[in-house]
Amino acid sequence: FGDPLTEDASGVTTSFNQIVLLVNYSPPTSSFDTIDNPTNDNTPTITGTATSNGGATIKAVKYRADTGLWKLTSASDGFFDSASELFNFSLSALTEGDHVFETSVTDSLDTIQTETVSLNLAVDTTAPAITVPADITAEASSSLGATVTYTSPTATDTQDGSDAVSCNRNSGDTFSLGLTTVNCSSTDTAGNTANKTFKVSVQDTTKPVITLNGVVADIEINHAYTELGATATDAVDVSFAATPTGSVDTATVGSYIITYNAVDAHGNHATAVTRTVNVVDSIAKAFAIIS
Secondary structure (H helix, E strand, O other), X not given: OOOOEEEOOOOOEEEOOOOOOOOOOOOOEEEEOOOOOOEOOOOOEEEEEEEOOOOOOEEEEEEEEOOOOOEEOEXXXXXXXXXXXXXXXXXXXXXXXXEEEEEEEEEOOOOEOOOOEEEEEEEOOOOOEEEOOOOEEEEOXXXXXEEOOOOOOEEEEOOOEEEOOEEOOOOOOEEOOEEEEXXXXXXXXXXXXXXXXXXXXEEOOOOOEEEEOXXXXXXXXOOOOOOXXXXXXXXXXXXXXXXXXXOOOOOOOEEEXXXXXXXXXXXXXXXXXXXXXXXXXXXXXXXXXXX
């Protein structure tokens, strides 16, 4: 405010008041919406909000990628004509790796955003690389199969460094007889998924072991012979009767060999075991000694 004096040519003095108005006007601003980062989408659509101040409306929003040329964005409702506007722009064929996007806003008073707003985005379209054990062959230890241990699968990733791996079977599980395919997968932070398999084969190549049942004493001639048999034990088939071959003629003095064989369910042949059965005539022997 002031009270200056002026004097005209006739000497008349006039006083008047003057007002100086200072306007403090803030430039428009912008912000990006949240986006998955990193992302496996190399053609993403970026969205955000532009806001003006002091009653002006948004006139235009520009963007640039990786310090390239500035380009115009689109208003989400079709027109930039209000104090707050949603904007978007689509990108094509971004390369793998890190990218920086910037925006600049101009309002209806041609005031330009003084500081650009940046968005850092990592594009990752490469799935993790999974390492699994080589195919495994294990020997069955019971009718249930075999407990199989192995180095747990791992996954490496260009962005994450390493990622967790999940499999449908785990080291230390019991695998049944036959072939089992272990399926493993890993998903990185960007959503890229890799799959890999390996096989576990459980086999039974161990032959049964035959054990004679009891001990057969010498048999007196013309007395009956009772076959005590033999038992085959096996890791998978547990135990079963061995098959005897040979015969004993109890009417004739002599030594007779009974041979026992066994084959398990997977075709493994046991080592044959024999039993010697002696048929004797103790009375005749006694007379011979007396005479």
